[in-house]
Amino acid sequence: MIKQMDASQLRSRMNRRVRANTVWKTIFLLATLFGLFVLAILIIRVVSQGASWIDMDFLTGRLSTDAERAGIMGALLGTVWVMFVVIPVTLIIGVGTAIYLELYAKKGKFQSFIETNISNLAGVPSIVYGLLGLTVFVRLADLGNVVLAGGLTLALLVLPILIVSAQEAIRAVPAHLSEASYGMGATKWQTIRRVVLPAALPSILTGSILALSRAIGETAPLTVLGIPALLIPFPEGLFDTFTALPMQIYYWTLDSSLVAEYANLAAATIIVLLVLLFVLNSVAIFIRNKFQQRY
Amino acid sequence: MSTLANSKMSVQLQSKESTANEQMETSNSNVETSGIVYDTKDLNLWYSETHALKDINLSIHEKEVTAIIGPSGCGKSTYIKTLNRMVELVPGVQTTGTISYKNKNILDKSFKVEDLRTQVGMVFQKPNPFPKSIYENIVYGPKIHGIRNKKVLDEIVETSLRGAYIWDEVKDRLNENAYGLSGGQQQRLCIARALAVQPDVILMDEPTSALDPKSTLKIEELVQELKKDYSIIIVTHNMQQAARISDRTAFFLNGEVVEYDETDTIFTNPSDSRTEDYISGRFG
Ligand SMILES: Nc1ncnc2c1ncn2[C@@H]1O[C@H](COP(=O)(O)OP(=O)(O)OP(=O)(O)O)[C@@H](O)[C@H]1O
Numbered sequence: 328m329i330k331q332m333d334a335s336q337l338r339s340r341m342n343r344r345v346r347a348n349t350v351w352k353t354i355f356l357l358a359t360l361f362g363l364f365v366l367a368i369l370i371i372r373v374v375s376q377g378a379s380w381i382d383m384d385f386l387t388g389r390l391s392t393d394a395e396r397a398g399i400m401g402a403l404l405g406t407v408w409v410m411f412v413v414i415p416v417t418l419i420i421g422v423g424t425a426i427y428l429e430l431y432a433k434k435g436k437f438q439s440f441i442e443t444n445i446s447n448l449a450g451v452p453s454i455v456y457g458l459l460g461l462t463v464f465v466r467l468a469d470l471g472n473v474v475l476a477g478g479l480t481l482a483l484l485v486l487p488i489l490i491v492s493a494q495e496a497i498r499a500v501p502a503h504l505s506e507a508s509y510g511m512g513a514t515k516w517q518t519i520r521r522v523v524l525p526a527a528l529p530s531i532l533t534g535s536i537l538a539l540s541r542a543i544g545e546t547a548p549l550t551v552l553g554i555p556a557l558l559i560p561f562p563e564g565l566f567d568t569f570t571a572l573p574m575q576i577y578y579w580t581l582d583s584s585l586v587a588e589y590a591n592l593a594a595a596t597i598i599v600l601l602v603l604l605f606v607l608n609s610v611a612i613f614i615r616n617k618f619q620q621r622y
Numbered sequence: 623m624s625t626l627a628n629s630k631m632s633v634q635l636q637s638k639e640s641t642a643n644e645q646m647e648t649s650n651s652n653v654e655t656s657g658i659v660y661d662t663k664d665l666n667l668w669y670s671e672t673h674a675l676k677d678i679n680l681s682i683h684e685k686e687v688t689a690i691i692g693p694s695g696c697g698k699s700t701y702i703k704t705l706n707r708m709v710e711l712v713p714g715v716q717t718t719g720t721i722s723y724k725n726k727n728i729l730d731k732s733f734k735v736e737d738l739r740t741q742v743g744m745v746f747q748k749p750n751p752f753p754k755s756i757y758e759n760i761v762y763g764p765k766i767h768g769i770r771n772k773k774v775l776d777e778i779v780e781t782s783l784r785g786a787y788i789w790d791e792v793k794d795r796l797n798e799n800a801y802g803l804s805g806g807q808q809q810r811l812c813i814a815r816a817l818a819v820q821p822d823v824i825l826m827d828e829p830t831s832a833l834d835p836k837s838t839l840k841i842e843e844l845v846q847e848l849k850k851d852y853s854i855i856i857v858t859h860n861m862q863q864a865a866r867i868s869d870r871t872a873f874f875l876n877g878e879v880v881e882y883d884e885t886d887t888i889f890t891n892p893s894d895s896r897t898e899d900y901i902s903g904r905f906g
C-alpha cells in the first residue's frame with residue numbers, strides 16, 4: 328500500500344473537497360438566479376405598467392398625442408418593412424460570403440485577414456453603423472431616412488454576425504459527406520448545392536433569425552439616421568419614411584416627463600416587441616430541433 | 623528466411639537497374655494486353671512538408687482485386703486517393719511522375735477530375751451515406767450527371783442495389799432514411815451508390831474496418847462478385863482479408879512500394895524480408 332496516504336487525513340480532505348464542491352455549485356446557481364431575477368423584475372415592471380394598455384385599438388391604431396387614442400400600427404408596419412429589406416440582403420450577402428470564405432477562398436493570409444475583420448466588425452458599436460448608414464445611404468445615395476436606408480443600415484449591422492454563424496454552420500457539415508459527392512464526379516458547386524447547403528441550412532436559418540431579432544431591437548443606428556416618431560403616414564413601400572418599434576419606445580420614454588401616460592405606452596410597446604422577439608426565437612429553436620440532421 | 627534479393631517481380635525502387643527491368647516488363651506486357659488499368663510511373667507526392675509517396679511504380683490490372691497493405695502512415699490512403707485525385711482536396715499537395723489511366727495521364731491538369739471520378743468510384747473507411755433516403759442516396763450520382771428520367775433512375779436504383787447485394791434487404795424501404803440501416807448495410811449502400819455512376823474501377827479504403835465480422839464477410843463476398851465487372855483496389859489492415867480476396871498485393875512501407883506481386887507469392891514466398899516481417903506480424 329501507499330504509505331504517504333494516511334487514511335484519516337484522506338477522509339478529512341475528502342470532506343473538504345465535497346464541501347468545496349457544494350460551495351461552487353451554490354455560487355454558480357446564484358449567478359444564474361441573478362440573471363433570472365433581473366429579468367423577472369424587468370418583466371414584472373413592464374407588464375404591470377403596460378399590459379392593461381394593450382388592446383386591439385392600441386395594436387392597430389395610428390399614432391396620436393392623446394395617450395388614450397395612440398396606437399403602434401405605424402411602428403409595427405415600419406419594423407415589418409425594414410425586415411423585408413434586412414432578410415434578403417443579409418441572407419444573400421451573408422451566406423454568399425460564408426460560402427466563399429469556407430469553401431472557395433484559399434486558406435492563407437488574405438482569408439484570415441478578412442475573417443479577423445469580420446469578427447471585429449461584429450463587435451463594432453451599433454451607433455457607428457448608424458453613422459455609416461447616414462453617410463452612405465441617407466446622404467451619399469440620397470435616399471433620405473426611408474425604409475430602404477434603415478433596412479440596409481440594420482442589414483450591415485447584423486451581417487458580420489450572420490456571416491460568422493453561417494461559416495460555423497458550413498464548417499459543421501462533415502467532410503465525409505462532401506467527399507462522397509466529389510468521389511462520384513460532382514463539381515464543387517453541385518456538392519455545395521446538393522450536400523453542403525442542405526445540411527447547413529437549419530443552422531444558417533437559426534443564425535439568421537437570431538441576427539434578425541437583434542436588428543429588430545436596435546435603436547441607436549435608427550436615431551442617428553434621424554428616424555422620427557411623428558404623425559407620419561403608414562409606410563407602404565421601400566421609399567417611404569417610417570418609424571419602428573424601438574424608436575417608438577425611445578420617444579415615448581423621452582416624453583414621459585411631459586405626459587405621464589407615455590410611460591405606460593412605452594411599456595406596452597416593449598411588451599409587443601418582447602413577444603415578437605420571443606416568437607422569432609421560438610421559431611429558431613423549432614427549426615434547429617426539427618430539421619437539424621444527425622450525421 | 624529468403625534472402626532472394628532479385629525476384630523479377632519485386633519492385634526495387636532505388637536501384638536503376640531494376641527500374642530498367644520494370645520498364646522492359648511493361649513494354650513487353652503492352653503487347654499481350656491492354657489489361658492494365660493504372661500504370662503508375664515514378665510517382666512522388668508531398669503534403670507541403672511530408673514526402674508521403676516516394677518513387678512509386680505500380681501497374682494495376684484490369685478486373686482484378688489489388689490489395690494494398692502496410693503499416694499505419696505508410697501512404698496507402700494517399701496512394702489510392704491519388705488514383706482519383708481526391709488527394710487534391712488537401713491544400714498544398716504536390717505530385718511528380720505520371721499515372722496513366724487507360725493511356726492518359728490523370729495527373730495532367732487538363733484531365734478533368736469530374737470525368738476521372740465518374741469512371742473511378744470510391745468507398746470510404748467509414749460508411750458515409752447522405753442524410754437522405756436510400757433511393758436519394760443511389761440516384762445522387764446519376765442526377766449529378768444529368769439523368770432526370772424517373773424510369774431510368776428507378777432502374778439504376780434496382781440494378782445498383784442488386785449489384786451490391788442489398789436489394790432484398792432494402793427494397794421495401796427505399797424512401798426511408800439511410801441512417802436507419804446498420805453499419806454493414808450502410809457500407810453496401812455506399813458501394814451501390816458508387817456502382818450507380820457505372821464506374822470501371824472501384825477504390826476501397828479499409829471498407830470493412832468499421833464493421834463487424836459478419837458484415838465484413840458480406841463485403842468480401844461482394845468484392846469477389848464485383849471483380850467480374852470492375853477493377854478493384856482495396857486498402858486493408860487485415861492480412862487474412864488481403865490473402866482471401868485479392869489477386870495481387872502491394873506492400874507499402876514509409877511511402878515506398880517494398881514489394882508488389884501476386885498475392886499467393888507475397889503471402890507464401892515474399893522476396894523481401896520486410897514484407898515477411900510485416901505479414902507475419904512482427905511489426906506494424
Ligand atoms: N492531409 C494531410 N496533411 C498532411 N500530411 C498528411 C495528410 N494525410 C496524410 N498525411 C501524411 O502522409 C503520410 C501517409 O498517410 P496515409 O494517410 O496515406 O497513410 P495510411 O497508410 O493510409 O495510414 P493508415 O493505415 O493509418 O490509414 C503520413 O505520414 C501522414 O501523416
Ligand SMILES: [Mg+2]
Pocket residue numbers: 698699700827
Ligand atoms: Mg489510411
